Amino acid sequence: MGLKVLTLIKLPYTLRMKESKEIIAKLKPTNEFSQFNITFYPNSQDYEEYYNPHYPNNSCLFIEIEAVTELYDAGNYKVYDNNDYYHTLEVPEENRKLIFEMLRKKLNSYLQALNEHTKMFWIEDLPMNPLSSTIGKTNQFMFLNANQEVKTSSRFWWKTLDDYQIELEAIGRSIYSIDESIVNKCDQLRVLGHPWRTHLNKAKVALFESQFNEFIIYCSIASESFIKQLTMPKIYGLENDIILKKLVRTGNNKIVDSYYNVILKYIFGKSLEDVNPNLYKGMNTLYQFRNALMHNGEISKKELKKAGYQDEEDLTFSICKNMFESLDETFSTVLEIMESKIK
CATH class of the missing domain: 1.20.120 (Four Helix Bundle (Hemerythrin (Met), subunit A))
Structure with a gap:
């Protein structure tokens, strides 16, 4: 039956667009994904939550991916939200991380080609927090039945932020939060x-x-x-x-x-x-x-x-x-x- 993932990713850089309009890239099917579409959105007030007035309209600041994987069956997951638009599914964190790892790998392979073809040298692989599986700085997503149509006007996202710098427990040496004594002491230190x-x-x-x-x-x-x-x-x-x-x-x-x-x-x-x-x-x-x-x-x-x-x-x-x-x-x-x- 397959499983559809819809995810919106805030890019850590800007892509230049010839025109201020949506562009959809339909990638070839692979063993991991039978469908993999990337939508590049312009910087428009139509997308109020993501609009940035400091950038021109023909700038892409976020992308959306609609992908279907046959490696997971939507029938194995319970409905999280049953509304007039979608039947969103609750996918366990362990499976979600594996799916996003596959998705990020395919996406980054595409971005490398985009870098080479456009000569936008600043296009880099998108990082992913291995603790939260957040791709880029902000990752909004939902899981659907593979044949579920996506309506352009409505989204009911789950949202994760790349907060490892806040949430991370100490690895190796202890991490100290700054206070008045630390910020003043550092002026006297030399590394x-x-x-x-x-x-x-x-x-x-x-x-x-x-x-x-x-x-x-x-x-x-x-x-x-x-x-x-x-x-x-x-x-x-x-x-x-x-x-x-x-x-x-x-x-x-x-x-x-x-x-x-x-x-x-x-x-x-x-x-x-x-x-x-x-x-x-x-x-x-x-x-x-x-x-x-x-x-x-x-x-x-x-x-x-x-x-x-x-x-x-x-x-x-x-x-x-x-x-x-x-x-x-x-x-x-x-x-x-x-x-x-x-x-």
């Missing part, structure tokens, strides 16, 4: 300019926006920047050490084995593998994923299986969250190795 901190923070943001490929890249940049900065020969008066020079020269193509194992042990007497083999294994997995992205453009099911994720088809929030926590612990462990040697 050391470590590039790896910047990329580690970018990785965390990518994690909570379901940008999992970007998450892997940011983590790999952070880990390489961190270990190279920590093992700079001149810090320890070893800039003329012939052996270390050779290790550094040959180590650039094998960051994990060369730096987190051999060079770390040469300078400090212990390696990450010596101290915590599980963290060392986690670093190898990170670079295995990073290399897959750099060389193949994706992380295959084979790569996931090799890393121990036999039941996964793609990277997930859970996998990436575990990797982030492992990387954070790796940095702490390596710093402890350094500090113990210096003492």
